[in-house]
Amino acid sequence: MIKGxxxxxxxxxFDFNATWGAWTRGMLAAETGGDPVLFARLADALGYDVETATFRPESMVIASTAGELADKIRTVLPDLETDALLARMNAAAAAVTQIEAVPLQSYFTQLRGLGLSLGIATNDAEAPARAHLGRAGIIDQFDFIAGYDSGHGGKPAPGQLHAFCAQTGLDVAHCLMVGDSTHDLHAGQAAGMRTIGVLTGPAPHEELAPFADAVLPDIGGIPDWLKSENLLAL
Structure with a gap:
C-alpha cells in the first residue's frame, strides 16, 4: 500500500518551461549586462534555447541544485561572486510566477482525502520553494518540505526522501516518489520507493520510463493509477 x-x-x-522559460531570458540578460556574446555563451552552457524560450532535454537546469547552477554560470562569468549570485538567483526565483501543472489546491485536498502523507523534495533552495508553495495556497498540505540546502543533500541522492520517511514514520516501501527528471526517479529508487515520472518537464517519456513504475502526462493521473494498481487502503 502507498501511504505517502x-x-x-x-x-x-509546476510546468517547467511555462514557468521558467521567459524568466530565464531576463536572468541571463541581467547577469551578462546585455552583452550578446556572453548571453549566447551562457544560454548554451545552461542548455537554454533562446528562440523558443525553453530548455533542451539535456539541460542541467532541469535537475541541478542552485549551487551547481551558480558554479556553471561562473564558468562563463568567472568574475561573479558565488554567494552574491546565489542570493540574486534565490530572490528572483522566489518571486517568479509559477504555472500549475494541474489545479493544485483541489488536487492536494483530494490526496489528503485519501489519507496520504505528503512531502516536497526539490533541488531548489528551501526558501523559494516555500514561497512558491505558499503562493499556490498549498504549503499547509505538506508534512515535509526540503530543498537542497535543508541539510539532507540534493537528488539523485536519497537523503531528502529518507528524511521524509523519518518525519512521517512511514516505511520507504509504502512511499512513492514523483518527478519529471531522472534525478527524481534515481533518488526514489535509491531510497527503495516506487517511482512515477511526469511529462510536465523537458524530459521525454523514453528517458523516464526505464526508471519509473509509470510515466503519466501530469500528476493529475496519480490517484487513478494508485487505484488501478490496488495501492490505496480504501
Whole structure:
C-alpha cells in the first residue's frame, strides 16, 4: 500500500518551461549586462534555447541544485561572486510566477482525502520553494518540505526522501516518489520507493520510463493509477 507521496516541485507541481522559460531570458540578460556574446555563451552552457524560450532535454537546469547552477554560470562569468549570485538567483526565483501543472489546491485536498502523507523534495533552495508553495495556497498540505540546502543533500541522492520517511514514520516501501527528471526517479529508487515520472518537464517519456513504475502526462493521473494498481487502503 502507498501511504505517502513525495513530490519534486519544478516540472512536477509546476510546468517547467511555462514557468521558467521567459524568466530565464531576463536572468541571463541581467547577469551578462546585455552583452550578446556572453548571453549566447551562457544560454548554451545552461542548455537554454533562446528562440523558443525553453530548455533542451539535456539541460542541467532541469535537475541541478542552485549551487551547481551558480558554479556553471561562473564558468562563463568567472568574475561573479558565488554567494552574491546565489542570493540574486534565490530572490528572483522566489518571486517568479509559477504555472500549475494541474489545479493544485483541489488536487492536494483530494490526496489528503485519501489519507496520504505528503512531502516536497526539490533541488531548489528551501526558501523559494516555500514561497512558491505558499503562493499556490498549498504549503499547509505538506508534512515535509526540503530543498537542497535543508541539510539532507540534493537528488539523485536519497537523503531528502529518507528524511521524509523519518518525519512521517512511514516505511520507504509504502512511499512513492514523483518527478519529471531522472534525478527524481534515481533518488526514489535509491531510497527503495516506487517511482512515477511526469511529462510536465523537458524530459521525454523514453528517458523516464526505464526508471519509473509509470510515466503519466501530469500528476493529475496519480490517484487513478494508485487505484488501478490496488495501492490505496480504501
Amino acid at each position: 507521496i513525495i513530490f519534486d516541485k519544478d516540472g512536477t507541481l
